[in-house]
Amino acid sequence: xxxxxxxxxxxxxxxxxxxxxxxxxxxxxxxxxxxxxxxxxxxxxxxxxxxxxxxxxxxxxxxxxxxxxxxxxxxxxxxxxxxxxxxxxxxxxxxxxxxxxxxxxxxxxxxxxx
Amino acid sequence: xxxxxxxxxxxxxxxxxxxxxxxxxxxxxxxxxxxxxxxxxxxxxxxxxxxxxxxxxxxxxxxxxxxxxxxxxxxxxxxxxxxxxxxxxxxxxxxxxxxxxxxxxxxxxxxxxxx
Numbered sequence: 077x078x079x080x081x082x083x084x085x086x087x088x089x090x091x092x093x094x095x096x097x098x099x100x101x102x103x104x105x106x107x108x109x110x111x112x113x114x115x116x117x118x119x120x121x122x123x124x125x126x127x128x129x130x131x132x133x134x135x136x137x138x139x140x141x142x143x144x145x146x147x148x149x150x151x152x153x154x155x156x157x158x159x160x161x162x163x164x165x166x167x168x169x170x171x172x173x174x175x176x177x178x179x180x181x182x183x184x185x186x187x188x189x190x
Numbered sequence: 191x192x193x194x195x196x197x198x199x200x201x202x203x204x205x206x207x208x209x210x211x212x213x214x215x216x217x218x219x220x221x222x223x224x225x226x227x228x229x230x231x232x233x234x235x236x237x238x239x240x241x242x243x244x245x246x247x248x249x250x251x252x253x254x255x256x257x258x259x260x261x262x263x264x265x266x267x268x269x270x271x272x273x274x275x276x277x278x279x280x281x282x283x284x285x286x287x288x289x290x291x292x293x294x295x296x297x298x299x300x301x302x303x304x305x
């Protein structure tokens with residue numbers, strides 16, 4: 077059973093426009109959420125995170141929104157740039173559960189065209 | 191550069207064989223995590239070690255095993271290999287015991303191809 081779901085395998089956006097990547101989760105014990113970015117032939121790198129006590133976290137062009145009641149989070153990139161083209165993974169963890177780890181979704185491939 | 195080193199970068203072997211993937215964590219990180227990324231799959235958590243002890247276990251097959259050594263490097267052993275084991279294997283490290291503090295630092299991965 078997939079606990080973290082990214083239902084859109086791919087997303088294409090024009091440079092300068094907003095990119096919105098979505099993620100749903102099923103485990104109500106998850107209380108910390110992260111987005112990772114991955115370029116080809118590289119490992120994933122941390123992008124931005126949010127704790128369940130917040131509903132928004134912003135870092136430059138990147139903003140993550142969390143809707144706990146809907147068990148949904150989204151990553152907004154504004155404005156999108158060609159260098160943002162990568163695979164974006166949503167991840168979640170349950171900080172109060174021993175023996176658990178960071179659970180990732182399948183990823184969404186973002187293509188930003190100039 | 192994340193500071194996490196994985197070797198080998200590429201490995202081609204035959205079914206039924208055994209391979210060992212190696213990971214050196216960032217300096218100072220005590221936790222090592224192994225993830226598997228198969229085609230069209232996300233990053234599947236396999237196992238975590240903290241300071242030499244197993245801390246969390248995911249969907250790791252019985253044919254797979256791992257350990258973390260006193261110098262904190264880790265090895266993932268894959269035996270009786272099957273075609274379906276072909277994947278990218280990532281190692282990640284962090285300072286924390288658990289994953290809840292968030293950031294994991296990933297290596298570039300080891301690409302295993304089983305023919």
